[in-house]
Amino acid sequence: MCSNNSRSMALKYTWTLLVAVLSLGVSQGQTFFPSPPDSVNGSDKKPTNQQFSSIDYSLYHHSDTLLEEIKALVARHPDKIQMKLLKSTRTGYSAEIAVVTFASRQQETEDGQKTRILLNFGQHGREMITSEVALRLLKALAGEYRLLGLHKSSLNYILQKLIIKVVPMENLNGRRIVEAGKLCERKNGRGVDTNRNWSVDWGKKEKDYDPSEEYPGTAPFSEPETQIMRNLAHSFRPHLWVNVHSGMEALFMPFDHKNTTPNGATAHLMKLMLQKLNLLHCKNNCVVGSGGGSVGYLAHGTSTDYMYEIVKVPMAFTFEIYGEPKASSNDCFKLFNPTDSAVFERVLENWCTAFFRVFMDLASRLYNLSTEAFEKLEGNDMSTAKKHQNRDLIRNDYHTSRKVWRNGQSVITQFDRSFEWGTEEMRKISQFLFILSTFLLILLCYKVSKRISCAQVALDFFYKPS
Numbered sequence: 001m002c003s004n005n006s007r008s009m010a011l012k013y014t015w016t017l018l019v020a021v022l023s024l025g026v027s028q029g030q031t032f033f034p035s036p037p038d039s040v041n042g043s044d045k046k047p048t049n050q051q052f053s054s055i056d057y058s059l060y061h062h063s064d065t066l067l068e069e070i071k072a073l074v075a076r077h078p079d080k081i082q083m084k085l086l087k088s089t090r091t092g093y094s095a096e097i098a099v100v101t102f103a104s105r106q107q108e109t110e111d112g113q114k115t116r117i118l119l120n121f122g123q124h125g126r127e128m129i130t131s132e133v134a135l136r137l138l139k140a141l142a143g144e145y146r147l148l149g150l151h152k153s154s155l156n157y158i159l160q161k162l163i164i165k166v167v168p169m170e171n172l173n174g175r176r177i178v179e180a181g182k183l184c185e186r187k188n189g190r191g192v193d194t195n196r197n198w199s200v201d202w203g204k205k206e207k208d209y210d211p212s213e214e215y216p217g218t219a220p221f222s223e224p225e226t227q228i229m230r231n232l233a234h235s236f237r238p239h240l241w242v243n244v245h246s247g248m249e250a251l252f253m254p255f256d257h258k259n260t261t262p263n264g265a266t267a268h269l270m271k272l273m274l275q276k277l278n279l280l281h282c283k284n285n286c287v288v289g290s291g292g293g294s295v296g297y298l299a300h301g302t303s304t305d306y307m308y309e310i311v312k313v314p315m316a317f318t319f320e321i322y323g324e325p326k327a328s329s330n331d332c333f334k335l336f337n338p339t340d341s342a343v344f345e346r347v348l349e350n351w352c353t354a355f356f357r358v359f360m361d362l363a364s365r366l367y368n369l370s371t372e373a374f375e376k377l378e379g380n381d382m383s384t385a386k387k388h389q390n391r392d393l394i395r396n397d398y399h400t401s402r403k404v405w406r407n408g409q410s411v412i413t414q415f416d417r418s419f420e421w422g423t424e425e426m427r428k429i430s431q432f433l434f435i436l437s438t439f440l441l442i443l444l445c446y447k448v449s450k451r452i453s454c455a456q457v458a459l460d461f462f463y464k465p466s
Contacts, residue, residue: 052331077142088224095224102164117164118238124186125174127246129337134168184332192217197226201257202301241307241316248323254308256291256299281354
């Protein structure tokens with residue numbers, strides 16, 4: 001029978017092995033214990049007057065400079081991109097929003113036959129990084145910036161089938177307040193959160209409602225910014241809407257005002273798209289799901305819910321592209337924007353590439369939409385024959401684009417496959433090592449149970465002679 005000292009030594013080494021096994025599993029991406037829920041959305045941190053980080057204008061553009069640079073870009077590439085300034089006034093308060101449209105004219109294709117994409121940046125003034133991503137994306141679309149891992153000829157073929165409208169800075173008035181020194185400001189020029197001013201479930205207040213952050217206005221669409229965006233959405237009728245924010249890393253689909261996601265084939269395709277983006281661009285670190293079910297609180301009157309429920313956009317998302325959880329809750333600029341130049345550049349490169357991945361993936365997603373879903377997206381003012389014609393055109397384009405990708409041996413597609421294969425192989429290796437370690441632990445306990453000296457067993461196990 002084992003002595004007390006022998007038992008103690010055996011127990012010590014057993015616990016050491018258990019810790020090693022669990023550490024191995026965690027290091028290889030295995031989950032043994034659930035993580036605590038992320039109950040606070042960084043984009044809704046309560047602002048204070050105390051500031052820490054300031055705007056680094058060697059990294060970030062002033063709002064006027066950014067818009068001037070976009071105007072110059074448009075002037076250099078009138079065959080690819082155009083820009084319009086949309087203005088509105090409401091009860092003495094005015095707003096102006098720049099809308100940049102990319103539509104390749106290299107191939108004769110009716111605009112009504114193209115896939116329509118609407119991307120919105122800068123809805124909250126303090127989230128300056130989002131407008132920087134918009135500028136980089138526009139440069140890439142114009143051909144002035146080359147993103148790594150994208151096959152140029154294949155990409156150009158797909159871009160010919162798209163119309164992309166980019167709103168680089170929805171909340172210009174709020175952005176100017178931030179630039180004047182109020183770095184925590186997210187609302188517009190008269191204190192309304194434009195992402196609470198839309199009509200779906202407008203005005204409902206949760207227990208943690210904070211008017212300094214989420215004041216929804218006096219009525220739905222009381223603000224000129226939301227009126228402009230609503231009119232743009234109804235006239236353009238996008239197939240895809242993405243509202244880009246910062247404050248955390250997350251990929252959201254509807255709904256924001258309730259703790260659930262939509263049902264049906266289209267919703268399933270949305271989830272697949274987000275899961276792929278999470279794998280390839282968030283390293284599986286992004287929160288994925290509905291906005292209302294993933295961040296610990298419900299948001300009412302948001303633009304994404306309106307796009308999905310009222311405009312009938314089949315794929316409506318909110319992307320949260322950056323957050324610094326280690327920053328002080330009082331350090332608003334650092335919470336929502338990278339302050340390190342290397343991180344700044346990495347965010348721009350990563351999310352611009354992610355958007356191009358979405359562009360390339362969208363045709364295949366729309367191809368899988370049912371006839372009913374496609375008719376829902378096209379609205380009631382189009383004949384059934386025309387709806388079917390447009391659906392078939394998109395499906396034909398999908399088959400052609402797949403052929404182009406195969407012939408061109410797309411770098412990005414190869415990367416997708418290699419990355420997914422590598423992840424799967426690492427998972428298998430991790431599982432094998434976990435099973436092997438568990439078997440050795442059982443063997444150790446079996447020897448102890450046979451009344452062999454516990455101390456000797458432990459020593460034999462960890463210090464076998466060479």
